[in-house]
Amino acid sequence: MLGRLTIGLRFRLGWRRKAWIGVIAVLIAIGGQGFANSFAVAVSGNIFVVQSDGERVRVTSSGSDSDPDLSPDGRKVVFVRRFSDERSEIWIASVVAAAASPHPLPNWPLRINGRVFAYASSPRFSPDGGTVFFLVPFGATTQAIVKVALANPDPQFVAAALSFKVVVAGQYKGDLVARIRKAKLAPGYYEWYWLLTPEGRELGIVGQDERDVALFMEQQK
Amino acid sequence: MGYYYEWEPSATKNGTEKFTGYLRDAESGLDYAVNRYMQPGMGRFLTADPSAGSDPASPETWNRYAYVLDDPINYHDPYGREACPPDDPCQPPSTFPGPGGSPGLGTPDPPFGNPEPVDPLPPICNTKLGNNKSTLAFVSDNYNAALCLAAESGVSVSWLLGWAAEESGYGGSPQAGANQNHVNESLPKGSVTGGWVNAVACPAGSASGWACFNSFYDSFYAALYTQHQSWSYPGQTNPSVLSIISAVLSANPNATESQVFQAVAGAGFDAKGSPTNAGYGDRVQNVTAGVIKRLKCLGD
Numbered sequence: 001m002l003g004r005l006t007i008g009l010r011f012r013l014g015w016r017r018k019a020w021i022g023v024i025a026v027l028i029a030i031g032g033q034g035f036a037n038s039f040a041v042a043v044s045g046n047i048f049v050v051q052s053d054g055e056r057v058r059v060t061s062s063g064s065d066s067d068p069d070l071s072p073d074g075r076k077v078v079f080v081r082r083f084s085d086e087r088s089e090i091w092i093a094s095v096v097a098a099a100a101s102p103h104p105l106p107n108w109p110l111r112i113n114g115r116v117f118a119y120a121s122s123p124r125f126s127p128d129g130g131t132v133f134f135l136v137p138f139g140a141t142t143q144a145i146v147k148v149a150l151a152n153p154d155p156q157f158v159a160a161a162l163s164f165k166v167v168v169a170g171q172y173k174g175d176l177v178a179r180i181r182k183a184k185l186a187p188g189y190y191e192w193y194w195l196l197t198p199e200g201r202e203l204g205i206v207g208q209d210e211r212d213v214a215l216f217m218e219q220q221k
Numbered sequence: 222m223g224y225y226y227e228w229e230p231s232a233t234k235n236g237t238e239k240f241t242g243y244l245r246d247a248e249s250g251l252d253y254a255v256n257r258y259m260q261p262g263m264g265r266f267l268t269a270d271p272s273a274g275s276d277p278a279s280p281e282t283w284n285r286y287a288y289v290l291d292d293p294i295n296y297h298d299p300y301g302r303e304a305c306p307p308d309d310p311c312q313p314p315s316t317f318p319g320p321g322g323s324p325g326l327g328t329p330d331p332p333f334g335n336p337e338p339v340d341p342l343p344p345i346c347n348t349k350l351g352n353n354k355s356t357l358a359f360v361s362d363n364y365n366a367a368l369c370l371a372a373e374s375g376v377s378v379s380w381l382l383g384w385a386a387e388e389s390g391y392g393g394s395p396q397a398g399a400n401q402n403h404v405n406e407s408l409p410k411g412s413v414t415g416g417w418v419n420a421v422a423c424p425a426g427s428a429s430g431w432a433c434f435n436s437f438y439d440s441f442y443a444a445l446y447t448q449h450q451s452w453s454y455p456g457q458t459n460p461s462v463l464s465i466i467s468a469v470l471s472a473n474p475n476a477t478e479s480q481v482f483q484a485v486a487g488a489g490f491d492a493k494g495s496p497t498n499a500g501y502g503d504r505v506q507n508v509t510a511g512v513i514k515r516l517k518c519l520g521d
Contacts, residue, residue, distance in 0.1 A: 066411060067410070067411065082411060085412050085413050085416065086412070086416040088411060114453065115451055116450060117451050118450060119409055121409050121410040121411050122410050135409065135410065137407065137409050137415070137451065138492050138494070138495065139452070139486075139490055139491055139492035139495060140404070140406055140407060140444070140449075140490045140491070141388070141405040141406075141490065141495070142407055142491075142492075142495055142497075143409060144492075157494060159494075160492070160494055160495040162430050163410075179430075181405075181495070181497060182496050182497060183497045183500075183504060184390065186390065187386050187387045187389075187391055187504075187508045187511075188387070188390020188393060188394060189388075189394070189405065
């Protein structure tokens with residue numbers, strides 16, 4: 001039955017529509033922190049915002065954009081603009097069509113404490129919309145969370161981490177859950193999830209894997 | 222069970238005579254008899270008594286792992302071979318009878334009656350102990366690749382294997398298994414290779430966040446030779462691990478491995494600000510010491 005349904009969709013829907021259905025299904029499944037029920041998506045390298053009434057607003061048309069995040073007030077989108085396998089930047093754009101003028105968020109390449117970074121990924125707004133967090137490659141074995149305030153786009157180092165999520169509600173609203181690599185007493189490393197303040201101070205261990213993080217986030221709602 | 226006069230139920234310092242004059246091995250925590258190892262706290266040998274035959278009339282002799290017939294008050298066993306009364310110094314292994322009870326003359330039959338006390342492999346070589354089997358396999362499996370890289374780069378085999386053992390936990394990390402990534406080369410989201418030389422697109426089932434390679438050699442080659450724009454080392458533009466090692470040793474030929482790899486970390490491999498940067502060189506050097514012992518197990 002499932003096979004027949006899949007075949008039917010394949011014959012009856014064009015690839016663009018199938019892509020939209022897939023994107024919407026995924027976003028409904030994982031939820032979002034955007035304004036009301038609005039959310040941002042990347043389709044074929046372009047950023048769109050789907051409003052709560054179903055209207056789609058095209059935000060970019062470069063064909064090189066991905067991983068968008070809609071601000072809590074629904075007025076801005078941050079995303080990754082990719083230039084090569086070793087160069088990508090964090091950009092921001094207004095959702096208000098007339099004001100849509102995508103531009104890099106900080107100046108690139110990024111310079112922090114004398115170091116230069118040409119690659120960034122995973123931009124996420126803080127719950128108040130005033131700060132954007134993202135990752136840069138930090139040495140060979142880990143990445144680092146960097147934050148940029150919209151009012152003062154000087155990038156600041158937060159903590160070394162392999163990935164992170166922003167806590168958007170509850171007691172720890174505004175804090176981060178970060179996967180951090182630490183050395184074992186024996187040879188080798190482990191990568192647990194830690195709760196961090198936006199300044200990078202460790203508050204405690206959230207857990208050892210994604211399931212622990214999902215449970216923690218659920219408890220914050 | 223009562224404690225014998227020199228009995229200590231836990232491991233102590235290396236070289237200290239313990240339990241009937243056995244030497245204690247710091248690495249394994251085991252007491253060493255000439256022919257067998259004994260585990261403190263158990264009162265049992267880890268290998269069977271090579272000279273023991275069972276006497277049907279004496280149930281204690283049925284268990285070839287027990288110490289001196291389970292009677293350490295009245296017997297001792299300095300060679301790990303047989304129970305001897307306190308006033309009997311016991312015969313050393315060279316005069317133990319050979320198979321079938323014949324005197325041990327001429328060339329003895331192993332494992333009985335070596336004319337000199339045997340020098341058994343240390344416990345670290347015993348694949349039945351701890352995780353020795355997997356750590357020895359890591360060293361053995363990757364030795365040839367490390368040898369090639371050593372010839373190309375000038376960095377010693379033991380340093381290369383020690384570094385990989387530290388990074389991958391002797392090959393036990395998920396990325397070492399699924400991605401053939403033995404030196405923890407990270408892969409930023411959205412990137413295919415992360416800029417690592419010889420990296421390939423990760424197949425399904427790979428550990429996320431880590432670059433993928435086709436072999437240990439490729440992973441290690443990438444770790445040594447990839448140049449990094451965001452790293453910083455005095456006098457170098459886009460340094461690589463190899464260029465940093467060369468620079469440190471050129472400036473100080475007597476630099477320790479710890480100093481060399483701390484410099485590698487500080488330049489960007491395990492960057493300052495990372496929780497793993499502090500003590501990085503010491504960790505690599507310590508693990509290399511373990512790798513060298515394991516290389517000796519394999520006859521290197």
